[in-house]
Amino acid sequence: MPLVCAAHSVDDVGYHVLGEAAMVMHFAFLGYVVAGGFLAWRWPRAIWPHMAFAVYALGIVVIGWDCPLTGLEYWARSRAGEQGLTEEGFIAHYLTGVLYPEQYLVLAQAAVATTVALSWAGAAWLTTRRNRARLVGRR
Numbered sequence: 001m002p003l004v005c006a007a008h009s010v011d012d013v014g015y016h017v018l019g020e021a022a023m024v025m026h027f028a029f030l031g032y033v034v035a036g037g038f039l040a041w042r043w044p045r046a047i048w049p050h051m052a053f054a055v056y057a058l059g060i061v062v063i064g065w066d067c068p069l070t071g072l073e074y075w076a077r078s079r080a081g082e083q084g085l086t087e088e089g090f091i092a093h094y095l096t097g098v099l100y101p102e103q104y105l106v107l108a109q110a111a112v113a114t115t116v117a118l119s120w121a122g123a124a125w126l127t128t129r130r131n132r133a134r135l136v137g138r139r
Contacts, residue, residue, distance in 0.1 A: 012080045012081055013080075015076045015077070015080035016076070018072070019073050019076035019082065022072045023073055023090075026067075026069045026073065026090045026094075027094075029053070029057075030091075032050070033050075033054055033112070035119070036050040036053060036054075037050050037116055037118075037120050037122075037123060040119070040120070040123035041119070041126050044126075044127045044130075047120065050119075051120075061109060067089065067090065070085060070089045070090050073090070095108075
């Protein structure tokens with residue numbers, strides 16, 4: 001028999017914590033997608049994992065791929081007896097209408113895509129510049 005504390009079992013608390021952890025991982029994922037390309041300005045090899053994350057995020061938004069973090073958060077919150085995410089998912093639940101008005105969703109997506117593209121362009125430019133400097137230094 002599970003322990004009961006304030007009308008919630010220990011299991012409920014565990015599922016609640018798991019749901020919160022999934023939410024935090026979601027925000028970390030989005031933060032990395034938006035700004036992770038800038039890490040490649042300092043560490044050029046960081047571009048490869050960032051590309052994988054950005055392509056996956058693009059697939060979620062454009063193609064409608066499932067995000068495992070959304071499924072995990074929904075499942076954990078349901079098991080904890082809480083309201084899960086809406087059908088639209090994490091972005092609609094936590095960001096749309098909070099960080100930007102709903103009618104600016106496409107503009108927000110374009111801003112993210114532009115930021116990623118600029119970070120990649122800057123990384124490519126800096127990498128090319130470093131490589132040229134190395135070649136000149138070898139002569």
